[in-house]
């Protein structure tokens with residue numbers, strides 16, 4: 184059963200068909216990687232799913248509900264979370280307060296008094312920090328954290344909204360290989376346990392091949408391949424348009440060994 188179902192999705196900018204009629208779906212607990220060379224249409228696809236860009240055509244359904252035409256905030260309220268390439272937390276707040284803010288924001292309709300919300304949210308924030316392995320750093324200032332830990336806090340913040348679908352934009356950008364694997368292993372475990380569907384883009388092929396359940400490949404706005412990591416690795420069309428374009432494939436294959 185799919186949670187997110189995208190059909191015939193398209194978006195043009197002037198004469199450029201950034202996304203040209205693509206279909207895909209993601210199910211609960213599944214990690215779907217969206218890859219492709221520069222300018223393939225990955226960001227445009229992402230931004231259409233979370234409502235930042237209005238699609239020209241097609242449909243994006245979350246559990247049967249059409250998202251096209253909704254604002255990002257409404258889509259977020261329906262349970263579509265997002266993490267960013269560069270993780271950001273409020274540096275003036277502690278780790279725990281950052282997660283509390285996210286909880287209070289997610290609960291806005293249920294709590295009218297900040298104090299009450301804030302007390303209640305602390306316990307839940309600590310539980311989320313425990314999930315991402317950051318409980319012992321809950322009362323530290325966010326400004327003191329190492330980057331890999333900021334990414335963990337960002338994951339806790341994304342989980343605060345109890346997402347059904349999580350969009351992750353290059354989740355491991357800027358991280359060392361060992362840290363990349365730790366973050367992705369944690370993400371995979373959490374989304375599997377909680378049945379969250381994940382759509383992620385990633386330039387790092389070692390991460391894609393190790394953690395994606397399925398991969399879709401875009402090139403010039405078109406979906407040119409879809410399959411398991413093994414199917415995508417062996418697909419000649421993919422090698423031609425994507426891996427064949429540069430040194431990326433070879434380089435990342437050897438980095439996989441280094442990071443395993």
Ligand SMILES: Nc1ncnc2c1ncn2[C@@H]1O[C@H](COP(=O)(O)OP(=O)(O)OP(=O)(O)O)[C@@H](O)[C@H]1O
Pocket residue numbers: 196199200201202219220221222223224225226227228
């Ligand atoms: N706001 C915009 N105005 C005009 N053209 C755009 C705009 N956004 C994207 N494009 C064009 O649409 C195409 C797809 O861009 P997109 O950013 O979605 O690709 P991408 O796969 O995310 O690329 P990258 O990996 O480099 O981030 C490109 O040709 C790009 O130049």
